[in-house]
Amino acid sequence: xxxxxxxxxxxxxxxxxxxxxxxxxxxxxxxxxxxxxxxxxxxxxxxxxxxxxxxxxxxxxxxxxxxxxxxxxxxxxxxxxxxxxxxxxxxxxxxxxxxxxxxxxxxxxxxxxxxxxxxxxxxxxxxxxxxxxxxxxxxxxxxxxxxxxxxxxxxxxxxxxxxxxxxxxxxxxxxxxxxxxxxxxxxxxxxxxxxxxxxxxxxxxxxxxxxxxxxxxxxxxxxxxxxxxxxxxxxxxxxxxxxxxxxxxxxxxxxxxxxxxxxxxxxxxxxxxxxxxxxxxxxxxxxxxxxxxxxxxxxxxxxxxxxxxxxxxxxxxxxxxxxxxxxxxx
Numbered sequence: 287x288x289x290x291x292x293x294x295x296x297x298x299x300x301x302x303x304x305x306x307x308x309x310x311x312x313x314x315x316x317x318x319x320x321x322x323x324x325x326x327x328x329x330x331x332x333x334x335x336x337x338x339x340x341x342x343x344x345x346x347x348x349x350x351x352x353x354x355x356x357x358x359x360x361x362x363x364x365x366x367x368x369x370x371x372x373x374x375x376x377x378x379x380x381x382x383x384x385x386x387x388x389x390x391x392x393x394x395x396x397x398x399x400x401x402x403x404x405x406x407x408x409x410x411x412x413x414x415x416x417x418x419x420x421x422x423x424x425x426x427x428x429x430x431x432x433x434x435x436x437x438x439x440x441x442x443x444x445x446x447x448x449x450x451x452x453x454x455x456x457x458x459x460x461x462x463x464x465x466x467x468x469x470x471x472x473x474x475x476x477x478x479x480x481x482x483x484x485x486x487x488x489x490x491x492x493x494x495x496x497x498x499x500x501x502x503x504x505x506x507x508x509x510x511x512x513x514x515x516x517x518x519x520x521x522x523x524x525x526x527x528x529x530x531x532x533x534x535x536x537x538x539x540x541x542x543x544x545x546x547x548x549x550x551x552x553x554x555x556x557x558x559x560x561x562x563x564x565x566x567x568x569x570x571x572x573x574x575x576x577x578x579x580x581x582x583x584x585x586x587x588x589x590x591x592x593x594x595x596x597x598x599x600x601x602x603x604x605x606x607x608x609x610x611x612x613x614x615x616x
Contacts, residue, residue, distance in 0.1 A: 309484075310334050316341050317349075317450055319474030325461055326468040326484045333464035337457040341473075344456065347372060348449045350395055350442065351404065357443055361395060365429075365436040373433040375557075379448055382561040383425045385581060389573075390565035391536040395442025396422035400539075403532045404444070408523035410530060420539045451560025454478040454512060458556070475520060475563075478512035478556055488605075494519075496547035496590055503596065504608030506588070512556045516563040517548035535568050544570030545592050552602065553585040562587070571597060575615045 310330035312323040321341060323334050347369070349355040353362070356372050368376065379392035395404065400419035402408040411419065427441035437443065445452075450473045461469050461480050469480035470489055479489040491513045492502035499519050506513055518531035518541075535542040549566040553559040562585055566574040571589050578587060578599050586601040596612035603614060 312338050314338060316345050317453065317473070319450070320472075321474075322472040323457065324470050325466045325480070327466050329465045330469075333461050333466050333469075336464065337460050337471075340456050340460055341453050344449065344453050348375070348445050348452075350444050350446070357445060360435055360437065361442045364438075364440075365434070368433050368435050370433060373430065373435070375445065375448070375452055376428075376430055376435065376443070378557060379445060379561070380425055380428065380430060382448070382558070382565070385583065386562070386565035386569070386577065387573075388425070388536050389568040390447055390561045391423070391425050392445055392447065393425050393428050393437075393441050393443055394423050394534055394536060395444040396440065397534050397536075397539050398444055398532075399442070401530070401532075401534065401541075402523075403521065403534075408525075408530075410525050416539050423539065424536060447564045448557050448560045450474055450476045451512070451514060451556040451558070454560075455556035475515045475517075476512060476556065476560060477514075479508050479510060482509050493550050493588060494548070497594070503590070503610055504588070504606060504612070506550070506552055506602065507605045507607075508552060511552060511554050512559050513550055513552050514556075514559040514563040515548060515550040516567045518567075519548070533564060533567050542568040544568060544573075546570055546574075546589050547592060547594075548590045549574070550588040551585050552587070552605075555584070558583065559585060575599075578615070 309326045312334045314321050323337055325334055347356045350358050352358055356369055360366055383391050396419040398404040400411040400415055422440040427438045429436040454473050454476050457471055458478055458480050467481045468484050471478050477491050483489055488507040488509050490505050490507055493504045495501045495503040496517045496519045522529050522531040531541045533542050549563050551559040551563045566587055571591055586599045589597040597615050598606050598612055599615050
């Protein structure tokens with residue numbers, strides 16, 4: 287009798303163990319940031335290996351610093367024949383530039399270099415240097431005809447504003463195709479989820495407090511979606527008592543001053559969310575709200591303004607949580 291009970295208990299334990307999904311994790315450095323991937327299920331380990339390899343591959347294609355990268359070679363030669371993937375992503379970038387009124391621009395490489403953000407040699411450019419960089423910046427200097435790219439007046443492509451978003455989308459596709467139904471990935475300021483958590487609940491993503499980046503001011507719940515945040519606190523330098531952040535306004539050539547400290551975009555499309563987080567930071571609250579209302583683009587957003595007021599778009603009602611007061615945009 288005791289042996290029978292032992293066998294029953296053993297079988298129950300084995301069944302319970304089988305119900306607990308195995309997980310796999312990867313952490314590595316790529317695209318100038320720390321990448322963290324976690325997936326659940328029997329295919330998780332192999333799927334994450336494929337995902338990591340894909341991120342490194344994309345870095346070798348889309349980097350504007352690595353002289354061997356496809357994008358860097360286009361910059362070096364003033365254009366040429368791009369691969370189909372690069373051309374398609376560039377077309378997406380140019381379309382998003384138009385849809386955001388130029389607030390997101392994929393051709394600010396010269397400006398980024400003038401400020402030292404692309405090299406790490408931070409500096410406030412002299413007026414003449416800034417004016418020269420402005421002459422070589424802007425999507426209007428980029429011509430794309432199929433896979434043929436022409437860059438005029440020394441224009442330099444910089445897809446940093448959407449590269450991590452595109453990479454996140456590719457990672458999610460790879461995981462799904464491998465049979466992974468539950469995963470969470472963090473590519474710097476880009477967080478994306480595959481499905482729900484293993485327990486069936488939504489993923490909870492913390493939103494960094496722009497005044498205390500080690501803390502969170504709120505959370506957003508997501509399923510099969512992403513959250514991308516742009517903030518002045520992410521990369522900046524100080525000169526003569528003034529802080530200069532890395533999010534440049536294409537219209538002025540200087541760090542954006544739009545009245546917001548951070549913008550988080552929630553969307554199904556990782557590339558779209560990446561570009562819009564930059565664009566909305568440049569545009570500010572009012573113009574950003576108008577884009578949400580009238581553009582037809584599918585996204586939600588959380589704004590933190592300079593006076594520390596938090597604003598959310600209506601689609602996040604019920605998904606956004608915070609101990610701080612917040613306003614809902616209309």
